[in-house]
Amino acid sequence: MADNATPGLSRTIAVATIGNVLEWFDFLSYGYFASTLAEVFFPTSNPTVSLLLTFGAFGLSYLVRPLGAIFIGSYTDRAGRKAGLTLSIALMMIGTMLMVVTPGYATIGIAAPIVITIARLLQGFSVGGEFGSAVAFLVEHTKDRKGFSASWQWSSTGVVSVIVALFGIALTTLLTHDQLLVWGWRMPWVFGLLVGPVGLYIRSHMAETPEFLSAVKPPTVPIRALLRRHPIPVLLAIGASVISNSSYYLLLYIPTYAVRTLHLPAYTGFVATLLGGVLLAVFSVVAGHMSDKMPRPRIMLAMAWLFAIAAYPVFWLMVAYPSLATAMFAVGFLNLIKAGYSGVLPSLLAEQFPVDTRAVGIAFSYGISVTIFGGFAPLVSTWLIAATGDPLSPSFYLIASALLSIVALVAIQRRAART
Numbered sequence: 001m002a003d004n005a006t007p008g009l010s011r012t013i014a015v016a017t018i019g020n021v022l023e024w025f026d027f028l029s030y031g032y033f034a035s036t037l038a039e040v041f042f043p044t045s046n047p048t049v050s051l052l053l054t055f056g057a058f059g060l061s062y063l064v065r066p067l068g069a070i071f072i073g074s075y076t077d078r079a080g081r082k083a084g085l086t087l088s089i090a091l092m093m094i095g096t097m098l099m100v101v102t103p104g105y106a107t108i109g110i111a112a113p114i115v116i117t118i119a120r121l122l123q124g125f126s127v128g129g130e131f132g133s134a135v136a137f138l139v140e141h142t143k144d145r146k147g148f149s150a151s152w153q154w155s156s157t158g159v160v161s162v163i164v165a166l167f168g169i170a171l172t173t174l175l176t177h178d179q180l181l182v183w184g185w186r187m188p189w190v191f192g193l194l195v196g197p198v199g200l201y202i203r204s205h206m207a208e209t210p211e212f213l214s215a216v217k218p219p220t221v222p223i224r225a226l227l228r229r230h231p232i233p234v235l236l237a238i239g240a241s242v243i244s245n246s247s248y249y250l251l252l253y254i255p256t257y258a259v260r261t262l263h264l265p266a267y268t269g270f271v272a273t274l275l276g277g278v279l280l281a282v283f284s285v286v287a288g289h290m291s292d293k294m295p296r297p298r299i300m301l302a303m304a305w306l307f308a309i310a311a312y313p314v315f316w317l318m319v320a321y322p323s324l325a326t327a328m329f330a331v332g333f334l335n336l337i338k339a340g341y342s343g344v345l346p347s348l349l350a351e352q353f354p355v356d357t358r359a360v361g362i363a364f365s366y367g368i369s370v371t372i373f374g375g376f377a378p379l380v381s382t383w384l385i386a387a388t389g390d391p392l393s394p395s396f397y398l399i400a401s402a403l404l405s406i407v408a409l410v411a412i413q414r415r416a417a418r419t
Contacts, residue, residue, distance in 0.1 A: 012137070012138060016153070021195055022096065024156075025189075028252065029192065034378070041105055061124030065124045065128040066368050068125035072088055073133065073363035076132070088127070088130040091126030092130070092196065096193045098119035132361070136212075138150045138152070138153070145289075147291035148291075159277065163191075168269075168270030169274065215354075223360050226353070226361050237349050238368050239369075241345065242408070244405075249374045253394070254330075258272070262322040262391070264327065268327050272327040272330070275332045282339070283339035290344075291347060301406060308402040308406070381397065
């Protein structure tokens with residue numbers, strides 16, 4: 001298809017979500033194999049300290065995410081959705097390659113965790129602009145189905161969760177612990193790296209969005225215009241993103257939680273995550289479709305309240321009756337709620353900003369929320385359990401973040417009613 005042609009909905013979704021697939025393959029693999037990576041790259045005599053260092057490197061990648069949002073988001077609003085999306089996936093490929101080729105601590109010593117941390121920082125920077133650019137691309141190529149189209153950002157994340165979970169199940173059951181440490185953990189990154197060149201090719205041949213082509217380009221750097229003209233939408237977009245990020249990264253933490261806290265077999269968390277990924281993939285699209293027919297904040301408020309009410313009972317169930325069945329129920333139920341919330345979130349965020357600052361507005365708001373409430377969620381959860389001795393303490397974090405998003409959604413609803 002020529003660059004100036006108008007793509008169909010399926011092609012539009014494929015172009016936008018291919019980077020999302022690569023992004024989440026990398027991040028999910030890191031989170032799901034955290035216990036293994038702790039032994040390979042961050043070995044210490046204390047397993048808890050080793051795991052904290054691993055999640056610390058995971059969290060550090062989110063400190064640069066707002067920088068990536070500013071740089072790539074601003075670039076996308078000035079140079080175009082095509083240029084921004086192509087740049088972000090090219091940078092992602094470099095970070096993934098470093099994960100594939102870096103030797104472990106036993107081979108190159110302190111250089112190993114340093115290189116891995118650099119890979120996480122590069123990945124975080126590139127991903128910082130990916131979400132805003134991709135959502136802007138999706139909603140601007142769609143007239144009447146913006147909620148459905150944008151929901152594929154989270155649906156594709158669910159699909160990736162399923163694939164990574166299958167890797168986790170296969171590797172933890174078919175390989176010995178030593179084989180997993182020596183080479184097995186690298187397999188998800190090798191597979192993920194294969195997606196990169198395909199995505200780069202697809203994005204380099206995609207069509208620019210009609211809304212961007214017809215919009216007046218910002219005379220100054222878009223982030224300055226964003227913060228000067230739209231400070232309230234930025235604040236509300238950050239708030240609306242809180243529970244989406246905190247819930248997802250706590251769900252990402254479940255495989256580690258199942259092994260370290262509940263003392264379940266390693267495959268338990270991956271099987272539960274497999275179910276959760278299927279539910280996220282299917283029901284994110286359902287929620288996005290529904291949001292094209294009814295007010296988006298109304299759907300999201302219902303889901304946020306469900307998070308606040310269900311968080312403690314779900315964690316209590318896993319702790320009181322630790323088993324594969326309870327882990328599957330907990331992860332599946334929370335993913336079902338998350339799908340209802342996050343499937344609507346991208347289109348809601350897009351509506352908060354005009355075309356000339358849309359990519360940077362979505363990317364910056366979402367990036368700040370991810371950094372504060374998402375990326376460090378596994379680290380905070382591990383620390384809370386170690387500090388309090390209460391295995392239910394992660395649920396309090398989930399409840400608090402749900403309440404923050406509820407406040408933001410009520411404000412968005414009232415502003416929409418006034419305008």
